[in-house]
Structure formats: C-alpha cells, structure tokens
Amino acid sequence: xxxxxxxxxxxxxxxxxxxxxxxxxxxxxxxxxxxxxxxxxxxxxxxxxxxxxxxxxxxxxxxxxxxxxxxxxxxxxxxxxxxxxxxxxxxxxxxxxxxxxxxxxxxxxxxxxxxxxxxxxxxxxxxxxxxxxxxxxxxxxxxxxxxxxxxxxxxxxxxxxxxxxxxxxxxxxxxxxxxxxxxxxxxxxxxxxxxxxxxxxxxxxxxxxxxxxxxxxxxxxxxxxxxxxxxxxxxxxxxxxxxxxxxxxxxxxxxxxxxxxxxxxxxxxxxxxxxxxxxxxxxxxxxxxxxxxxxx
Numbered sequence: 001x002x003x004x005x006x007x008x009x010x011x012x013x014x015x016x017x018x019x020x021x022x023x024x025x026x027x028x029x030x031x032x033x034x035x036x037x038x039x040x041x042x043x044x045x046x047x048x049x050x051x052x053x054x055x056x057x058x059x060x061x062x063x064x065x066x067x068x069x070x071x072x073x074x075x076x077x078x079x080x081x082x083x084x085x086x087x088x089x090x091x092x093x094x095x096x097x098x099x100x101x102x103x104x105x106x107x108x109x110x111x112x113x114x115x116x117x118x119x120x121x122x123x124x125x126x127x128x129x130x131x132x133x134x135x136x137x138x139x140x141x142x143x144x145x146x147x148x149x150x151x152x153x154x155x156x157x158x159x160x161x162x163x164x165x166x167x168x169x170x171x172x173x174x175x176x177x178x179x180x181x182x183x184x185x186x187x188x189x190x191x192x193x194x195x196x197x198x199x200x201x202x203x204x205x206x207x208x209x210x211x212x213x214x215x216x217x218x219x220x221x222x223x224x225x226x227x228x229x230x231x232x233x234x235x236x237x238x239x240x241x242x243x244x245x246x247x248x249x250x251x252x253x254x255x256x257x258x259x260x261x262x263x264x265x266x267x268x269x270x271x272x273x274x275x276x277x278x279x280x281x282x283x284x285x286x287x288x289x290x291x292x293x294x295x296x
Contacts, residue, residue, distance in 0.1 A: 003038070003056040003115055004037075004055050004056045004057075005028070005055065005057045005058075006040050006052060007024070007042070007058075008043075008059070008060050008061070009042075009062060010061065010062030010063070010066040010085065014086065017086055020083070020085035020086070021061060023104045024107055025041075027108045028111075031111060048073075052078060056079070058078055059080075059081045060083065061085050062084075063095030064097060064099050064146075067099050068099070068255040069255070071277055072142035072144075075275060076276045076277065080278060081280045082097070082100035082102065083102045083110075084102070085104070101283070106282070110282045113280075113282055114280050119280040120282065120285050122278070123276045124145060124189060124276055125213070125272050126143035126144055126145050126187065126274035127143065127144040127147075127185050127254070127271070127272055127274055128273050128274030129150070129260070129268060130269045130270075131260060132266065132267040132268075133262070141252050143254065144185070144187075144255045145277055146189075146191055146255045147185060147190045147191075147255065147256075148185040148186075148252065148254050148270065149182055149184055149185075149252070150182060150185075150270070151182025151250060152249070152250050153249045157247075158181065159179065159250065160178075160179050160245075161177075161244060162175070162177055162243070163219075163232060163242075165217075165235070165239050165241050165242065168239045170237070171231030174230065178219060178222070180219040180221055181221035181222075183220065183241075183243065184220050185216065185217055186215060187216075188206060188211040188212075188216070188287075188293075204216075205293060205294065206236065206295065208295065210236070213238045214238045214272065215237065215272045216235070217234060217235045217236075217241055219232065240271040241270045242267060242269055243270070245265060247263075248264055249262075250263075250266075
C-alpha cells in the first residue's frame with residue numbers, strides 16, 4: 001500500500017516561504033508519480049485532529065512554532081518530518097528551526113529517507129497535565145513537546161498553590177504552600193528561553209540516561225530567600241508534580257498555545273507520561289544538538 005502523507009504548512013505572505021512550499025510541492029508531485037504516494041495539503045489554521053488519523057507520514061513546513069502548534073494532534077505511531085521554510089542559516093531574519101531537521105534544499109533526499117525507513121527516529125517524551133476538578137471530573141490537557149506553564153490567569157496576581165512531589169534520586173519529598181509567578185515545566189529538549197536561562201544560571205548538566213524519563217521544574221520568580229535546594233524551586237525529576245490550586249482562576253498552557261482553565265480547589269497533576277512524538281531527523285539525533293548540557 002502506498003504511503004498516505006499529510007503536509008501541514010504555515011500560511012503567510014512571505015515570498016521565501018512561498019518558494020519553499022512550491023519546491024516541496026514539486027518534489028512531492030514526483031513522489032506521487034514514482035512511488036504512488038498519496039499527498040494532502042492543509043494550512044495550520046485549518047487542521048483538525050481527524051486529519052492526522054491513519055497517516056503514514058506528517059510533514060510540517062514552517063518553523064518550530066508551526067510544529068508545536070499542531071504536534072498535540074499527532075499520535076506516537078505517526079512519523080513527523082519538520083521542514084524549515086525559512087532557515088536562519090540563509091537569512092538572519094529566518095527561523096532557527098530546532099525541531100525542523102530538513103529544508104527545501106535537502107527535502108528530496110530527506111523525503112526518500114523518511115519513506116525508505118532510513119531516517120533517524122527520535123521518540124521524544126512529552127509532558128502531560130491532568131486537571132481534577134472539585135466535582136471529581138478529570139480533564140487531560142494537550143501533551144507538551146516543548147514546555148508547559150501553570151499560573152494565575154491574571155499575571156499581575158501571584159499564583160498560590162500547595163506543591164507536592166515524592167522524593168527522587170536528587171530531591172527530597174515536598175509538601176508545602178507556595179506563592180510564585182507560576183510554575184514552569186520543560187522536557188530536556190524544550191526550547192523555552194526560561195529553560196535555557198535556568199540551565200545557564202544554575203550550571204545544570206544532565207545524565208544522558210535520564211533525559212527521556214525526567215523533566216525540569218521551576219517556580220517562576222520565587223522570592224530569593226525561598227529558592228531552596230530541595231526541589232521546591234527547581235528540580236530535574238521523574239516524579240509527578242501535584243498542585244492544589246488556591247487561585248480563583250488559573251490556567252495550563254502547553255507549548256504556548258491553547259489554555260486549559262481551572263478554579264480554586266482543583267488539583268493539577270503534571271508528569272512526563274504523555275504520548276511520545278516520533279520526530280524524524282536526517283543528520284544527527286535531536287539530543288546531539290544539546291550535547292553541551294550532557295555529562296560526558
């Protein structure tokens with residue numbers, strides 16, 4: 001059976017992006033003729049979860065924001081190929097494209113690798129948040145590939161909550177009331193600026209064997225005198241973090257996109273047990289890009 005491919009692209013009016021789409025379209029037309037693949041294009045703004053069901057390959061054309069905005073729709077068994085439509089290597093105003101391993105120049109050979117099964121498969125962990133309401137209802141939020149924020153919906157007001165987490169290899173058990181500007185969570189590959197900032201300030205390095213099972217936690221803008229080394233300020237952990245809301249209205253924001261709201265008394269459980277994302281790369285595994293943060 002021929003491969004069923006979905007192409008999701010960022011819709012804008014930049015000439016460089018249009019040129020990339022045009023080139024990618026020609027390569028895919030050739031693949032339709034030579035390989036008999038089936039290809040469907042859809043704009044990021046129109047895509048729905050049902051569009052991804054049954055696909056053999058999803059090609060995302062744009063930048064990291066394009067990929068993270070739709071990645072929550074993609075299940076763990078569907079390979080994803082990121083194509084940077086405006087690489088910063090060719091234009092200082094372009095996209096860094098951390099998750100985008102291909103570009104228009106290399107697309108033809110990278111597509112062959114993806115279809116022939118010779119691409120590098122990176123099974124990336126994702127964060128998962130679950131809200132348990134005061135009435136006992138459970139709501140799972142979209143999985144987060146990059147990072148996840150939990151805070152008061154009114155950013156000028158403090159986030160108040162009870163913080164709980166079991167002990168792990170490096171941190172003691174936590175059960176305390178806390179007030180901060182919100183809680184931030186990131187995977188090892190998360191590219192939020194705050195994550196890089198914390199890593200640099202704290203001089204954090206990581207055991208390579210833990211990067212698929214652990215996540216980074218940080219209480220944002222916690223008063224300096226409360227920045228203890230027990231895991232209540234920042235932690236690299238594999239344990240679930242439990243937050244009991246003492247906020248009138250709070251929200252969870254996975255990957256900077258949709259908002260999931262909760263009220264006072266709700267419990268929020270965060271772990272790295274979300275469905276993995278099968279991201280293809282073509283020259284090196286994703287972790288090689290952050291080798292400077294790994295212990296030798």
